[in-house]
Amino acid sequence: MSTPSTPLLASYGGGHANIIAALASKLTEWGTTPTTIGFTTAYQAFLRQGLAAGNVSALIEGRRDGYEHAAELATPFLPEQLHPDITAAETRDYFAIGLHDLIAEHGEQEALKLIELQGRTAFEPIATMEAFLKELNPSCIVTTTSPRFELALLRAGKHLGIPTLAVADIFLQRERGWVLSVDYADHLCVLNEPLRDELLEQGLQGRTEVHATGNPAFDPLMTLRDDTTRRQELREQLGIADKTLILWPSASVVKAEFTDRPFVQSHDVSAVLEPLCEARSDYAYMLRPHPNAPHGLPEGARHGILDPGLSPTEALLVSDVVCFEVSTMGLQAHLAGIPTICVGFPEIAVFPHYCNTLIAKDLNEMAGQLRERSLAELQHTDASRLQLTNATDAVATLILDISRQPETCREER
Template sequence: MSPQPLPTWLFVCYGGGHVQALLPVAQQVRAQGIARPVCLALTTAAAPVRAAGLEALGFADLVQPGDEAALARGRELAAGLQVQAAALEESVAYLGLSYADLAARLGEAEAAAQYARFGRQAFLPLGPLGRAVDRARPSLVVATNSPRAEQAAIEVARSRGIPSACLVDLLGIFERERLARPDFADAILVLNEGVRASLVAAGRDPTQVRVTGNPAFDSVHAPEMREQGARLRHEAGWDGLHVLLYASSPEPAESPGMAGQGDPAFPRRLEAALVAAVQADPQLALWVRRHPSEGPADAIAALAHPRIRVAGRDMPLHACIHASDEVLVTVSTVGVEASLAGKPVTQLRGSILDALSPYLRLGIARREARLEDIPALYRPGAVRLRPAPDGLADPPAALPGPAASQDAAARVVAVLQSLAERSRP
């Protein structure tokens, strides 16, 4: 008798920290022969998924006859993108199919108003995700807590009777109402007991909330990351300097559910202030690491300054953290990873998304600062924040310890196996 084919598990993720959370899980699933992982890899997620040798789908693979008008609209919307984070064909399909879905659900006038106000954040592409499920025919769907396509994947899975799991990358503050719904995913996988308790208090069945940690943090304590970080620092000629890492995050003008007005230029203004501070103090050095969905830092590279460098896409994040003495973020999860690595974190406030990541209150950040504080904080002779010796500081209570942070992928896989077993006829 021929062996039974492996079941298909569909992983859905955007780029940045989302793909890094799910990629180690999909790799373990494949390596252990548990299932055939298929990844709907959105925006910048496609490159790391394909580099890992995993099967990747995009919205361009979901195009069908009759989508000509949607693709024409997608080309119009893609032409207005400030940053082309994905291949043009993929951007056209993502924008066109998602906008057509929005218009089908809300009507043309309301869809236009929502897109004008929120851009891509207005999308919940249930129709395209239905196509993805039809194509992959998965027995399990896995996504992180990101809105838009990842949320749609879980909602489509529920409507089709397919078990699903939602991996919460961090604190689940903004998404708490959705995560607490009894009809949203069959399992919620969270960072620690504190996040679990908050979801249970919000009404989620405690048996459906499992503490696994975030697999994106698994390698933060890996010896090879420490060694590569030390090597990067030495090769830059920065031994003996106070090395800053600025991990940028995109800033929306508006965000659904968030009060106030954001400034999309805010990350670049922070960047410029840090560059000026380093130029003024020969004891400072700076890595600039932009989010994958932001444009390349060509203007920073063009400075050709000996103490200012761009951390390229090919530089592992955890090596870059270990190459630094202090990490600066607005709301990026890089701040969490730096704290786990024993690096002091300065959180730069003033983002429309500030409320989502109260890092100082949670003990993740050592201090907060605003744009106008940067010249004084980093003036020549100012007191410097120092890393823990050898990066061995006890983690904040809000974060898991080193051992827990290294086993998250295996714990997630175990929960997924349990879900799959329970759903078999």
């Protein structure tokens, strides 16, 4: 006899929260009642999508007294409250949990040294997660591939014999260290078959079952270009209805940790695209600032516009070509069938390694490709593209499958 499926789903914010939101919504639609926990900005993101969710404080409800000493010790290390989706109470609990488990493992003085040197990157509260999981008794645990609290949940579940599943957003470049560790998740869902095979060759064979399902957050891209009415409305509002629109999504930092070369700035992009648009009157361009690095429209940008705050999906919907250095929007555009040019950093953008997207060594080469090729010539063939599948259904089905354990196995925990 099997138990009802009661999965626990958890993640941090950003694109990772969109993965968990898609899965929680699908499981609810299918009649399952998942428990959903949002760390940092994910909690409010879940609530905005109509999900019943808890925040980080749910991990210690009923056991809060045991964390008060750690909360007091953590006070000098609390960051300034800047994000509107994170309350001071949530930050306090997050640091209290992290420091509490550091003290239990290393002692108070060593724990304080660790947090002073490493900040929240020192946190991996496995003991707290085990206590929470024993109370909740979920049928399985689903997270994305982030470190700290998500990783602690997976490892705690592994220790307790609860089935665990991690869902990757893109290509796991930063995450390889813990993804390849001996006590990672029982199951891992990744973007495509080549990445699956790569991870198995690197050490996951026989340790973690790897599934090439795609990313549930990318599923809406399958039908993005079908919404021609909304595309026309938005393009008219932007004043570019009769133009071929080049989208440039900016990087979030001046340079990546993997290179000494800086990323280009918005004024560099504008300086190259202005002459192009003078020569090709059918072209216009839109600069999209990264949320963590806002900027204005450069002086002299006669043929350019600044993204007025469109959602990522809307920005892609109105665009005809996407040129980028390292933005995830480059991958999303490629998956949606929009022509893309990766400029300068294909090794950091990663996805050009798995497909035949156009690459330019610098902005001038990018402008040359735009000038010399028609839109049809910039377009990728289906054979050269990474392909989308219905990832949400595939991953949700897997969640239900791994949740179906004999009652005796669950009692042995």
